[in-house]
Amino acid sequence: MGKSLFSIILLATTYQASAEPCMVIFEHGQLITLPAAVTQADQVKGMSGENHSTGLILAWKTAEPRAVWMKDTPTPLTAAFIGADGVIQSIQDMQPNSDTAHSSLHPTIAIIEMRTEKFKQFRLSKGDKIISSQCFPLK
DSSP: OOGGGGOOOOOOOOOSSSHHHHHEEEETSSSEEEEEEOHHHHHHTTTTTOOOOOEEEEEEEEEEEOOOOOOOSSEEEEEEOOOOSSSEEEEEEEEETOOEEEESOOEEEEEEEEEEEOOOOHTTOOTTEEEEEEESSSO
């Protein structure tokens, strides 16, 4: 199935974030719905200790350089760093239980963290663009 026709709805209900699910839609039709970590406490926790959760969207109101790590996270994750314009700036695979910092290097408005095998199903690439977001502003 072609990238432009590929659309998956993904709702991770096992993450215990205090925020509501957030839906983002990409220009090629991919639809991702995950819990949003919008408070500092939820962002610091991230997916630490989560073994069954599919993913999380870390969202901010303003774009700044950001970094994430995998301390106490038992599952490999992939992180997509999103600029204020909605464009994926970089995609980084992250290894479990690592203190290695994964930096955006550029101002980032959101980071989509997802189990690596699930992330691959969306066929997202650097340069792909979000056209709609429920949990962070787009320019």
